[in-house]
Amino acid sequence: MSNTLKGFNDSASTFNADMDTAFAVHFILSGILILSVIVPMFYFAWKYRADKVKNEDIGTLTHHTLLEILWTAIPVAAVMVFFYYGNTTMQMFRTMPAESQSIVVNVEGSKWKWKYEYAPNKAGHVHKIGGVYDKEKGTMGMSALYVPVNTNIILKMTAPLNDVIHSYFVPAFRMKEDVVPGRVTKQWFNASKVGEYDVECAEYCGTDHSYMYSKIVVMEKADYEAWYNSTDKDTPAGNFAKDGKALYAQNGCASCHSIDSDATLVGPSLQGIGAKYDAQYLSDALTNPDKDVPEGFYPGIMPAFNLPAEDLKTLIKYMETGK
Numbered sequence: 112m113s114n115t116l117k118g119f120n121d122s123a124s125t126f127n128a129d130m131d132t133a134f135a136v137h138f139i140l141s142g143i144l145i146l147s148v149i150v151p152m153f154y155f156a157w158k159y160r161a162d163k164v165k166n167e168d169i170g171t172l173t174h175h176t177l178l179e180i181l182w183t184a185i186p187v188a189a190v191m192v193f194f195y196y197g198n199t200t201m202q203m204f205r206t207m208p209a210e211s212q213s214i215v216v217n218v219e220g221s222k223w224k225w226k227y228e229y230a231p232n233k234a235g236h237v238h239k240i241g242g243v244y245d246k247e248k249g250t251m252g253m254s255a256l257y258v259p260v261n262t263n264i265i266l267k268m269t270a271p272l273n274d275v276i277h278s279y280f281v282p283a284f285r286m287k288e289d290v291v292p293g294r295v296t297k298q299w300f301n302a303s304k305v306g307e308y309d310v311e312c313a314e315y316c317g318t319d320h321s322y323m324y325s326k327i328v329v330m331e332k333a334d335y336e337a338w339y340n341s342t343d344k345d346t347p348a349g350n351f352a353k354d355g356k357a358l359y360a361q362n363g364c365a366s367c368h369s370i371d372s373d374a375t376l377v378g379p380s381l382q383g384i385g386a387k388y389d390a391q392y393l394s395d396a397l398t399n400p401d402k403d404v405p406e407g408f409y410p411g412i413m414p415a416f417n418l419p420a421e422d423l424k425t426l427i428k429y430m431e432t433g434k
């Protein structure tokens with residue numbers, strides 16, 4: 112299972128050089144400032160230790176103009192340097208490119224998966240990609256954002272109203288922004304190298320926070336165009352599976368419910384649930400989970416799912432039959 116944060120070794124967006132400079136300047140300057148206080152402190156504590164100084168030797172120095180000017184001016188200058196690098200770097204992240212010259216992708220973060228939705232392509236097809244990280248395979252499953260290289264990409268990010276705050280973090284691109292229920296936050300990037308880069312959630316959001324992974328696949332422009340304008344494929348790797356098992360995984364059901372054992376995860380086991388309830392109950396359980404809450408569990412944990420009718424039917428059948 113590959114679970115390493117390989118991102119920081121990669122430098123794959125137009126932000127990296129400025130961001131890394133800003134980081135280095137802050138790090139080095141902070142180091143100098145702290146040493147300039149700590150080192151003299153220990154030195155004087157040692158030099159004027161109790162058995163070296165007699166009370167009557169202590170002078171009556173009241174002030175020292177040059178010293179006072181220096182210890183005011185130097186920190187002020189340092190703070191101005193912090194401000195300069197902090198501000199220019201922040202402006203770089205916050206100044207969005209024009210939407211007309213960018214690819215805009217809607218991103219949804221929810222417990223515990225990322226979903227991407229593109230604008231309709233030439234054929235009117237809307238690519239929707241998303242799903243939970245596959246813990247067993249250690250792959251990123253279906254949840255990848257596909258983008259062309261050297262192109263401005265704007266992410267419009269949100270979370271469902273009944274969810275919690277997440278954060279979309281791409282170490283290789285040095286970018287991170289909160290994803291907030293009921294609000295749209297934006298970030299943008301321009302990837303400079305073809306490749307695959309990790310995405311992780313950087314805001315602690317509950318049980319499977321540490322598995323809230325995704326990835327960004329940066330493609331050659333022509334490959335991206337070919338994929339984007341195709342209608343039958345939702346990942347460049349192949350058809351986006353729509354069977355019950357795949358839907359169960361993509362929607363994150365598996366992180367809260369076991370279905371082939373009676374283990375209780377966040378929610379009750381769904382093993383043999385088809386024998387207990389009819390399809391209407393199962394349908395309500397997905398669209399309005401707080402309606403009937405089984406004993407020993409609490410409302411407000413399971414998100415309400417607003418799935419296409421076809422997917423809902425497939426999922427109910429999967430719960431009833433395991434197929």
Ligand SMILES: [Cu+2]
Nearest residue numbers: 277312316323
């Ligand atoms: Cu999260």
